[in-house]
Amino acid sequence: xxxxxxxxxxxxxxxxxxxxxxxxxxxxxxxxxxxxxxxxxxxxxxxxxxxxxxxxxxxxxxxxxxxxxxxxxxxxxxxxxxxxxxxxxxxxxxxxxxxxxxxxxxxxxxxxxxxxxxxxxxxxxxxxxxxxxxxxxxxxxxxxxxxxxxxxxxxxxxxxxxxxxxxxxxxxxxxxxxxxxxxxxxxxxxxxxxxxxxxxxxxxxxxxxxxxxxxxxxxxxxxxxxxxxxxxxxxxxxxxxxxxxxxxxxxxxxxxxxxxxxxxxxxxxxxxxxxxxxxxxxxxxxxx
Numbered sequence: 001x002x003x004x005x006x007x008x009x010x011x012x013x014x015x016x017x018x019x020x021x022x023x024x025x026x027x028x029x030x031x032x033x034x035x036x037x038x039x040x041x042x043x044x045x046x047x048x049x050x051x052x053x054x055x056x057x058x059x060x061x062x063x064x065x066x067x068x069x070x071x072x073x074x075x076x077x078x079x080x081x082x083x084x085x086x087x088x089x090x091x092x093x094x095x096x097x098x099x100x101x102x103x104x105x106x107x108x109x110x111x112x113x114x115x116x117x118x119x120x121x122x123x124x125x126x127x128x129x130x131x132x133x134x135x136x137x138x139x140x141x142x143x144x145x146x147x148x149x150x151x152x153x154x155x156x157x158x159x160x161x162x163x164x165x166x167x168x169x170x171x172x173x174x175x176x177x178x179x180x181x182x183x184x185x186x187x188x189x190x191x192x193x194x195x196x197x198x199x200x201x202x203x204x205x206x207x208x209x210x211x212x213x214x215x216x217x218x219x220x221x222x223x224x225x226x227x228x229x230x231x232x233x234x235x236x237x238x239x240x241x242x243x244x245x246x247x248x249x250x251x252x253x254x255x256x257x258x259x260x261x262x263x264x265x266x267x268x269x270x271x272x273x274x275x276x277x278x279x280x281x282x283x284x285x286x287x288x
Contacts, residue, residue, distance in 0.1 A: 104134030
């Protein structure tokens, strides 16, 4: 698979990563063995970038569920293959009674990092991301906790998620930021409209679209929502979902989509999207 720079981190990752949330959050999530098999299948087809979070679980009682799955899966790899894998995780959300609530306090972030290190089975986290700004905690204080963790050697690189250009600029005054993970899909173009996509490109940060296919329901209805996707999919003998992923790759080399997956077939399909060869007029039609 094509490799892309993870911003200014110096790390190279697969152009298409894997979002691991579907392995832990849904009520009908796969079993642990099935989930591990999906992760290992992703590695087999060339995916080297995995996105997780401690809050990817059903409720507070199983915080870290997704991190532990990844840790167990990657522990089965030989050392040579494992050395090529980059894992990004996050802190800043908690799950009381299944709700998604912010906790950007420095104490929480530091404690979450220590737990994440154990869950993943690593000495230092490749990319640690602030999951979401906390309205009652100064943003600079939250980012400052990540900077302290980096100085302590517990994390290698810092990323942000669900942020605005102003928040990115503030974070840059506190720490070196190598990536931004915001929602971006055909049905959610906000990063193109609010300047985040262009700002990250200009400042050599990777942009990691979460939910790049628009969510489970939207992903299934892509063809109906946009007939052009179906037309191109039929012409190239691929799926509308693959058309969307390839479109994102062509938008800019700093974009690294992380489509979620809970089945082996999904990761195989996502990884194959980079092989589509669009004509210029087809790409322009997708941008229209």
